[in-house]
Amino acid sequence: MLKPPPPYTLREMRPSDINAVMAIEHVVFPTPWRASAYEYEITRNRLADYQVLLVGLGDRPRQLIGYAGTWLLADELHVSTIAVSRDWQGKGLGELLLLNMLTLAYDMPVTVATLEVRRGNLVAQALYSKYGFQVVGERRRYYEGKEDALIMTTAPLDAAYRVFLRERRGILFQRLQVELS
Numbered sequence: 001m002l003k004p005p006p007p008y009t010l011r012e013m014r015p016s017d018i019n020a021v022m023a024i025e026h027v028v029f030p031t032p033w034r035a036s037a038y039e040y041e042i043t044r045n046r047l048a049d050y051q052v053l054l055v056g057l058g059d060r061p062r063q064l065i066g067y068a069g070t071w072l073l074a075d076e077l078h079v080s081t082i083a084v085s086r087d088w089q090g091k092g093l094g095e096l097l098l099l100n101m102l103t104l105a106y107d108m109p110v111t112v113a114t115l116e117v118r119r120g121n122l123v124a125q126a127l128y129s130k131y132g133f134q135v136v137g138e139r140r141r142y143y144e145g146k147e148d149a150l151i152m153t154t155a156p157l158d159a160a161y162r163v164f165l166r167e168r169r170g171i172l173f174q175r176l177q178v179e180l181s
């Protein structure tokens with residue numbers, strides 16, 4: 001698990017986080033998951049790993065501002081979701097969540113990371129491309145029978161990719177510190 005610079009922290013998602021997760025989910029996704037899906041993922045799905053991003057500003061209680069999840073599918077790490085609260089987007093925090101999941105992958109028996117993304121979600125695609133994901137296929141009309149999904153996959157999660165992740169982490173942590181100072 002990454003330890004980002006303060007005031008940010010990352011930790012595993014808990015059932016008590018689900019209300020805050022749903023508040024973000026309903027704003028940022030056109031077809032939000034139900035709370036029960038998150039509950040299943042974090043309490044019963046042994047192949048799932050869900051992490052949340054918190055910010056603690058001044059005396060205020062720490063606030064949940066993002067989350068990401070993965071499934072371990074055979075030798076693949078499948079990114080099932082990633083989201084940042086609208087007010088906190090564009091500050092490198094989606095990148096932090098993705099980088100954290102990819103870093104955690106090195107503790108698992110996985111060889112690549114994959115995901116599906118809406119064809120029209122160019123922001124998310126730009127984030128994934130930055131981390132070496134490439135389009136390897138598509139699922140026609142995957143979302144509500146309307147929008148296509150692109151299937152994106154990383155290069156092998158080998159030693160070279162790990163070095164790349166370390167480099168990205170250095171640059172990102174510096175950015176997170178500068179943007180809040």
Ligand SMILES: CC(C)(COP(=O)(O)OP(=O)(O)OC[C@H]1O[C@@H](n2cnc3c(N)ncnc32)[C@H](O)[C@@H]1OP(=O)(O)O)[C@@H](O)C(=O)NCCC(=O)NCCS
Binds near residue numbers: 081085089093117
């Ligand atoms: C996709 C999402 C997680 C990105 O998080 P974010 O915190 O806004 O993005 P970051 O600030 O970390 O940006 C990381 C990279 O994403 C891309 N990106 C972010 N905002 C962008 C924008 N407005 N336009 C184009 N690319 C953008 C860039 O490649 C950026 O790297 P850069 O800062 O070096 O340019 C966030 O926008 C979100 O929650 N969207 C709604 C939910 C969603 O679509 N999830 C993905 C489902 S597949």
